[in-house]
Amino acid sequence: MNHSEKYEAAFVSALGISKDDLPGLQYQGVAAWDSIGHMQLIFALEEAFGIMLDTSDIIDLSSFEKGKELLRKYDVEL
Amino acid sequence: MDLLKGKIALVTGASRGIGNAIAELFAQNGASVYANARKIGSLDSLLAKCENSSGRIMPLYFDVTDAAAAKQAVMRIKKESGRLDCLVNNAGIMPDALIGMIDQKVAREVFEVNVFAVMELIQLAARVMVRQKSGSIINLASIVGVNGNKGQLVYSASKGAVIAMTKTAAKELAPAGIRVNAIAPGMIDTDLFRSVGAEKVSGLLRNIGLGRLGKPSEIANAALFLASDMASYVTGQILGADGAALV
Numbered sequence A: 001m002n003h004s005e006k007y008e009a010a011f012v013s014a015l016g017i018s019k020d021d022l023p024g025l026q027y028q029g030v031a032a033w034d035s036i037g038h039m040q041l042i043f044a045l046e047e048a049f050g051i052m053l054d055t056s057d058i059i060d061l062s063s064f065e066k067g068k069e070l071l072r073k074y075d076v077e078l
Numbered sequence B: 001m002d003l004l005k006g007k008i009a010l011v012t013g014a015s016r017g018i019g020n021a022i023a024e025l026f027a028q029n030g031a032s033v034y035a036n037a038r039k040i041g042s043l044d045s046l047l048a049k050c051e052n053s054s055g056r057i058m059p060l061y062f063d064v065t066d067a068a069a070a071k072q073a074v075m076r077i078k079k080e081s082g083r084l085d086c087l088v089n090n091a092g093i094m095p096d097a098l099i100g101m102i103d104q105k106v107a108r109e110v111f112e113v114n115v116f117a118v119m120e121l122i123q124l125a126a127r128v129m130v131r132q133k134s135g136s137i138i139n140l141a142s143i144v145g146v147n148g149n150k151g152q153l154v155y156s157a158s159k160g161a162v163i164a165m166t167k168t169a170a171k172e173l174a175p176a177g178i179r180v181n182a183i184a185p186g187m188i189d190t191d192l193f194r195s196v197g198a199e200k201v202s203g204l205l206r207n208i209g210l211g212r213l214g215k216p217s218e219i220a221n222a223a224l225f226l227a228s229d230m231a232s233y234v235t236g237q238i239l240g241a242d243g244a245a246l247v
């Protein structure tokens, strides 16, 4: 899996949604992306890329698109 | 008994007192315990005590107020053990001061250790526990966080905050199967309690219904219950362990 596929897979597995839901997806935009879902998503991203996100980035991760930008800080290019 | 067989725990402030007793009892009950303290080597005696227990002790030296170090610690646990079943937020400090004599710097320090570090570790642990859909977080509050006490405006406020955090975290994390409880000890025979001075200790003894100080092992027993599956339906509770102390 390349980075983009891993990134998408993390969202799909953590939030239990389909790949089609991902473009434009926002925090709390689907029922599964609540505060618990957010923690599950963070865990999935950390697992997928072998990183641990800073709290400020966890708070900033407000959309599918924003997450891509944040991951660059951790040398993950999507 | 092996009430915590196969479980992974993190106990902060395990070099002395209550945290030390909790880490020891957890290891005796089969847990793999990441024991935290600040000074390198200060967990050696705990390691030696637990050599023959069914669980084991793994020292993790860091200051709980160092958020980056706390994050590294949880990351290490996640890498090595893949899960975290129990977090015990035990590290705490208690400098007393009467109203009018409260140093803001000291007050901030108390909140850094007793409140903000707890908040940070709850968040870090929850991120791991949410994934496994289970976990038990135990915070050390205090009887004075419930009742207040002369000379302890800052400390009692910090422990009151611990109680409120416990109740809120329990509500927020329940859907993820994570239980959050606190223990509110009374007067327990540790360095922290003895720091009030020998004369004061004998006076305070008269205020304890059971007529004696509590032992760290007695608080550890309460923590063992809350960490174990025996407490599987217990969350958001503040468990008093104070020998009917009047504070």
Ligand SMILES: NC(=O)c1ccc[n+]([C@@H]2O[C@H](COP(=O)([O-])OP(=O)(O)OC[C@H]3O[C@@H](n4cnc5c(N)ncnc54)[C@H](OP(=O)(O)O)[C@@H]3O)[C@@H](O)[C@H]2O)c1
Pocket: B012, B013, B014, B015, B016, B017, B018, B019, B036, B037, B038, B039, B042, B062, B063, B064, B065, B089, B090, B091, B092, B093, B094, B113, B140, B141, B142, B143, B184, B185, B186, B187, B188, B189, B190, B191, B192, B193
């Ligand atoms: N004893 C009582 O009567 C009583 C009553 C109610 C509540 N409590 C609460 O129970 C908890 C334990 O108290 P205790 O009586 O066992 O205290 P203690 O004997 O003074 O031990 C405190 C422990 O916390 C550690 N610690 C302090 N600051 C730390 C920091 N910044 N980072 C990492 N570790 C740190 C100490 O490690 P170092 O060796 O590095 O200093 C030590 O291991 C505290 O939260 C306290 O408020 C105690």
